[in-house]
Amino acid sequence: MSEGHSGAGFPARGIAYLDRRFVPMEEAKISIATHAFNYGTGCFEGIRGYWNSEREEVYLVKLQKHFQRLLNSTRLFRIDIGHDLQQLCDVAIEVVRRTGYREDVYVRPIAYKASPVIKVGLLHLQDGFCCFSAPMGAYFDITRGLVVTVSGWRRNDDNAIPARAKATGGYINAALAIADAQEAGFDEAILLTGDGHVSEGSAANIFLVMSGKLVTPAVADDILVGITRGAILELAAKLGVPVVERRVDRTELYVADEIFLCGTGVQIAPVTKVDGRAIGEGKMGEITRALQDLYLAAVHGEVEEFMDWLTPVYANRSR
Ligand SMILES: Cc1ncc(COP(=O)(O)O)c(C=O)c1O
Known part of the structure; x- marks a missing residue:
């Protein structure tokens, strides 16, 4: 995926989550000295939400599975994310709900080493967690090869x-x-x-x-x-x-x-x-x-048998 603020990506917007607070995206800022920015010491997820216009609902796909994988990544990288599985799911739901998406969306949670220090390693560093989102259509045109x-x-x-x-x-x-x-x-x-x-x-x-x-x-x-x-x-x-x-x-x-x-x-x-x-x-x-x-x-929530893949944002019933 091409990301960033150029025309080629999917610009992030709306309400983000940083340091346990929901804030407008423009205010969700971290220092250039952040360990993860300097050394790549973070782990993340990419979660899609699909807009179902008939039901006026955004369905987040396999939300728990994504956060379970994030929790596994944090174990490997010794990051204390400070949130349990349900709290992480609730953050993602809230980021989408508070931004008010009525279109397909992509949610990006990141757990990372936050200390502003020059030192390679994973120990004795503060940990951070943030989450933001962007509208997202097709990454590739999947109708063609x-x-x-x-x-x-x-x-x-x-x-x-x-x-x-x-x-x-x-x-x-x-x-x-x-x-x-x-x-x-x-x-x-x-x-x-x-x-x-x-x-x-x-x-x-x-x-x-x-x-x-x-x-x-x-x-x-x-x-x-x-x-x-x-x-x-x-x-x-x-x-x-x-x-x-x-x-x-x-x-x-x-x-x-x-x-x-x-x-x-x-x-x-x-x-x-x-x-x-x-x-x-x-x-x-x-x-x-x-x-x-x-x-x-x-x-898109059209197959009864697979409805348990989906977490509706606006009905806000975590499955
Ligand atoms: C390297 C890599 N492999 C595989 C995948 C597919 O993973 P998932 O289906 O969980 O999105 C991704 C997704 O972003 C990826 O970055």
Whole structure:
């Protein structure tokens, strides 16, 4: 996702949360000496809310799962977030509710090392937590296929900067890969693990369709264990499509019947070309389409069976 204040991103707005207070976004400021700004010592989440105009409701998707992952990241990075799971969910709901969104939204909570000190480490530092939001439509045009390349940059290793934890500093790896891919005219980069197996995209997990089965890199292949990836496992079970989680060779990308990327931002985005080779028939495949349709219906609150994925903001009933 291109972020920031240029026209290319999704500018943050409305009411933010910082130091246990809800404040207008313009007042949510931290020092340039903040440890996390200097050393990347933060971890974060990206949570989507979908506007359902019929019910006049914003549905936050898999809210508890996102904050559970944030709590896991904070354990790894020794950050005391100072809020329990329910309090974190309530902050996200309030940020959206107080801003008054009547459109799709993206919520960004960050837990971070807040001390204004020059010292590498994680111990004996103050911890901070903030949360803000931005309106967000499609990250990619998911009706057309993405043209991707296998990046020369390798995914950061679990024993270097664990991808399992969504660390702010770790995203320099994704940034290098996507920037070089875009400069070379591709939409997205696929990163390999240090030992050359498929890991994931710059901000998305990857699935291949091979002989009617879904194949996706296992959780030990230096991936962020995506919440959307988990949702796809549920959708595949409903559609009766078998899923295999295993190591994936680079060349399997070139011979797959279908490929798609998935994530909170990208949703379910078909890939139709990898390194100049057309995937399948060079257009969105049938299984990708079925999963995309069901996913988009579910996150908009149109599938009864998956309503427990959603937390309504305005009815404010946490599920
Ligand atoms: C590196 C990376 N992998 C995978 C994902 C997908 O994760 P999720 O489905 O939880 O959004 C993301 C999402 O932002 C990501 O940044």
